[in-house]
Amino acid sequence: MELLKTLVDKGLRRELPTREEALAVLATADDDVLDVVAAAGKVRRAWFGRRVKLNYLVNLKSGLCPEDCSYCSQRLGSRADILKYTWLKPEEAAAAAGAGVSGGAKRVCLVASGRGPTDRDVERVSRTIEAIKEQNEDVEVCACLGLLSDGQAARLREAGADAYNHNLNTSKATYGDITTTHTYADRVTTVQQAQAAGMSACSGLIAGMGETDQDLVDVVFSLRELDPDSVPVNFLIPIEGTPLAEKWQLTPQRCLRILAMVRFVCPDVEVRLAGGREIHLRSLQPLALHLANSIFLGDYLTTEGQAGKDDLAMIADAGFEVEGTDTTTLPTHRADALATARAGCGSHGGAEHVGSEGEAASAGCGSAGGGCAPCGDAAPAAGTAEGAGAATGAEPVPAAAPAGAPTAGARTDLVAVRRRGVGTDLPPNA
Numbered sequence: 265m266e267l268l269k270t271l272v273d274k275g276l277r278r279e280l281p282t283r284e285e286a287l288a289v290l291a292t293a294d295d296d297v298l299d300v301v302a303a304a305g306k307v308r309r310a311w312f313g314r315r316v317k318l319n320y321l322v323n324l325k326s327g328l329c330p331e332d333c334s335y336c337s338q339r340l341g342s343r344a345d346i347l348k349y350t351w352l353k354p355e356e357a358a359a360a361a362g363a364g365v366s367g368g369a370k371r372v373c374l375v376a377s378g379r380g381p382t383d384r385d386v387e388r389v390s391r392t393i394e395a396i397k398e399q400n401e402d403v404e405v406c407a408c409l410g411l412l413s414d415g416q417a418a419r420l421r422e423a424g425a426d427a428y429n430h431n432l433n434t435s436k437a438t439y440g441d442i443t444t445t446h447t448y449a450d451r452v453t454t455v456q457q458a459q460a461a462g463m464s465a466c467s468g469l470i471a472g473m474g475e476t477d478q479d480l481v482d483v484v485f486s487l488r489e490l491d492p493d494s495v496p497v498n499f500l501i502p503i504e505g506t507p508l509a510e511k512w513q514l515t516p517q518r519c520l521r522i523l524a525m526v527r528f529v530c531p532d533v534e535v536r537l538a539g540g541r542e543i544h545l546r547s548l549q550p551l552a553l554h555l556a557n558s559i560f561l562g563d564y565l566t567t568e569g570q571a572g573k574d575d576l577a578m579i580a581d582a583g584f585e586v587e588g589t590d591t592t593t594l595p596t597h598r599a600d601a602l603a604t605a606r607a608g609c610g611s612h613g614g615a616e617h618v619g620s621e622g623e624a625a626s627a628g629c630g631s632a633g634g635g636c637a638p639c640g641d642a643a644p645a646a647g648t649a650e651g652a653g654a655a656t657g658a659e660p661v662p663a664a665a666p667a668g669a670p671t672a673g674a675r676t677d678l679v680a681v682r683r684r685g686v687g688t689d690l691p692p693n694a
């Protein structure tokens with residue numbers, strides 16, 4: 265397929281695909297999914313080899329959020345039967361983080377529900393970061409605390425935070441359909457604050473919220489422009505008690521196409537397979553390792569993931585290896601740019617924007633989750649394959665199922681609310 269050859273070449277050059285090419289990836293037929301995975305896999309291996317970075321979530325504060333993100337079990341008015349607790353003590357969070365590190369995690373992601381932290385919250389999280397680093401000097405710490413106020417990003421960096429996560433989640437055009445209590449622009453600003461403070465930015469998306477193919481391409485192109493170092497790709501976990509509980513619209517093949525599109529648009533960025541992989545990719549999870557170079561180990565914030573030992577077995581069986589702390593995750597050019605930003609030189613550590621004709625200014629890439637959460641609904645209207653093919657000159661491909669079309673039915677049996685780990689007396693799943 266000429267389209268895939270073009271995209272591999274561009275990915276190896278860090279060149280931005282056209283929107284039509286990105287749409288054409290999403291419109292490829294299920295019969296072609298292995299070809300799509302193989303092509304995007306070449307780009308993944310060129311920048312990240314066969315390494316898989318493991319990340320471990322610690323939910324510092326669960327539930328009772330005043331914001332109304334429709335996908336989130338912790339939202340205002342949520343009837344989801346999740347664990348609810350206030351801030352963990354630094355030593356409790358450090359113990360939880362230690363379990364993840366023992367399980368192979370290289371990065372610990374400290375997440376708290378809420379619109380954003382108070383300065384007192386930032387101090388509390390700073391002490392938590394310090395406690396974690398005392399126990400595990402080499403571990404990377406990412407904070408995910410919501411919208412930041414002036415000075416908070418600098419304080420977190422000073423305390424040792426290596427990264428900050430704040431997801432764009434969906435396209436600017438549909439953001440208001442998902443959340444009304446804060447704006448898309450608020451999110452962009454927070455990611456930029458993190459970058460300006462020298463933290464590695466993590467910003468991603470949630471697929472399966474009813475969005476169109478155009479919405480998915482919009483948000484991924486916006487992420488490239490924002491230029492985060494890591495991009496979590498979440499697949500909506502439709503949790504009972506939330507407005508999006510009925511949204512079961514993803515197939516394993518569509519998840520793979522979405523991941524491939526993200527890889528082609530953000531070739532040299534840490535693409536993280538995030539919430540929802542188990543319930544939507546199911547037995548095709550190992551194929552996603554050819555696209556993403558990073559996953560979460562164990563459980564999510566409020567739902568249970570696959571057992572950590574099964575994650576490790578999957579990685580080994582698929583011929584990949586867990587990335588060690590002695591290896592730098594990012595390609596040299598990105599790692600160098602981040603180091604420069606930390607030295608106060610004003611750059612925030614992204615790829616050079618080498619997009620094709622006239623698109624250089626909109627190139628660049630980004631991670632996962634609202635005020636916070638890494639799990640993620642909206643309105644149908646997929647682009648037709650014919651339209652995309654015609655626009656790119658690529659081979660015509662059969663029409664894919666509309667993005668908003670429901671699949672075989674809800675699989676509520678696959679969603680388990682987290683009842684172990686932090687906030688409980690039971691050991692974590694790491």
Ligand code: SF4
Nearest residue numbers: 329333336634635636
């Ligand atoms: S994603 Fe974050 S900000 Fe939004 S409702 Fe959930 S906890 Fe609150």
